[in-house]
Amino acid sequence: MILSLVAAAAMSGGGGSLNSSSPLDPFDSSTSWSLGEDPFNSSSEPVVRTLTPDLQPATTAVAIQEVSPWDIALCVTGTLISCENALVIAVLFYTPTLRAPMFILIGSLAVADLLAGLGLILNFVFAYLVDSSVEFVTLLSVGLLISAFSASVLNILAITVDRYLSLYNALTYHTERTVTFTYVMVIFIWVSCLTLGLLPALGWNCLRDESTCSICRPVTKNNAVALAVTFLLVFALMMQLYLQICKIAFRHAQQIAVQHQFVAISTTKGVSTLSAILCAFGACWLPFAMYSIVADSSYPVIYTYATVLPATCCSVINPIIYAFRNPDIQKSLWMACCGCVPSNLSLRPRTSSDV
Numbered sequence: 001m002i003l004s005l006v007a008a009a010a011m012s013g014g015g016g017s018l019n020s021s022s023p024l025d026p027f028d029s030s031t032s033w034s035l036g037e038d039p040f041n042s043s044s045e046p047v048v049r050t051l052t053p054d055l056q057p058a059t060t061a062v063a064i065q066e067v068s069p070w071d072i073a074l075c076v077t078g079t080l081i082s083c084e085n086a087l088v089i090a091v092l093f094y095t096p097t098l099r100a101p102m103f104i105l106i107g108s109l110a111v112a113d114l115l116a117g118l119g120l121i122l123n124f125v126f127a128y129l130v131d132s133s134v135e136f137v138t139l140l141s142v143g144l145l146i147s148a149f150s151a152s153v154l155n156i157l158a159i160t161v162d163r164y165l166s167l168y169n170a171l172t173y174h175t176e177r178t179v180t181f182t183y184v185m186v187i188f189i190w191v192s193c194l195t196l197g198l199l200p201a202l203g204w205n206c207l208r209d210e211s212t213c214s215i216c217r218p219v220t221k222n223n224a225v226a227l228a229v230t231f232l233l234v235f236a237l238m239m240q241l242y243l244q245i246c247k248i249a250f251r252h253a254q255q256i257a258v259q260h261q262f263v264a265i266s267t268t269k270g271v272s273t274l275s276a277i278l279c280a281f282g283a284c285w286l287p288f289a290m291y292s293i294v295a296d297s298s299y300p301v302i303y304t305y306a307t308v309l310p311a312t313c314c315s316v317i318n319p320i321i322y323a324f325r326n327p328d329i330q331k332s333l334w335m336a337c338c339g340c341v342p343s344n345l346s347l348r349p350r351t352s353s354d355v
């Protein structure tokens with residue numbers, strides 16, 4: 001009955017508030033009707049006064065998502081990582097003299113960290129600007145981050161091995177460590193890391209069973225534990241290699257009696273630098289690795305952020321430790337920026353054994 005009256009009033013030409021230019025559809029969910037008077041009132045305007053449309057704006061179902069300060073911090077960190085490592089890659093690419101195996105490994109590390117930084121930025125974009133409920137978006141973001149950070153860790157391990165071999169086989173190092181061998185090792189690292197990144201897209205994910213999720217959705221708990229244990233093994237191997245490097249360095253210092261004082265000071269400084277590098281690497285990654293083993297998706301997300309952020313900071317300090325401290329790269333940066341090289345900059349090229 002009421003709907004019939006509404007239709008009749010809409011078609012009549014005498015309704016001042018209801019005209020043909022703005023028809024009111026009774027089936028439109030955005031228009032609400034207030035029944036303030038009796039519809040059977042015999043007054044001259046029964047329908048118009050009885051069924052008065054409430055023309056207030058319809059409430060939208062889409063709510064504005066609040067941006068997490070942790071995600072902002074990760075995005076800013078990713079931007080800094082990208083800028084730093086893009087500079088390293090540009091210097092290595094445009095300097096023909098920087099083609100030794102050591103610089104190939106540094107370049108591979110810079111590419112890995114650059115992709116990690118871009119992955120953090122894309123993760124922020126996908127979380128707040130793109131519909132993150134789409135499986136493809138989630139798997140792409142997580143796969144990129146897994147591949148990039150895995151490649152970063154393995155490239156650091158490769159640089160550590162390179163430094164150890166340059167000291168252990170000092171006489172034959174430059175003949176055995178060819179550029180071809182280094183490229184093969186880099187390719188092996190990247191193939192392994194890309195395979196790890198593809199695992200969630202190939203079905204090793206928790207999108208179908210949320211109870212199996214780790215602290216990093218959609219990575220399963222088992223996969224996260226496997227990655228964390230692998231990292232702990234890599235870290236243990238790096239500790240052993242750096243310990244051997246220190247032993248070799250001290251043995252060389254004892255064999256050179258003429259330069260005993262100079263070498264002792266230099267060796268002590270080198271050991272201190274190695275310790276700082278190893279401690280920084282462990283401080284960045286160990287909390288996240290240990291937390292990945294003991295925690296799952298039911299744990300408070302703030303703990304995940306608190307361990308992920310230091311891990312990403314490792315990619316911030318990598319260019320400083322492995323690239324910007326190198327005299328050859330420093331000279332290239334000075335030449336690119338001001339066209340000159342400071343006189344206090346060491347003129348000797350740095351070898352792979354230097355720290």
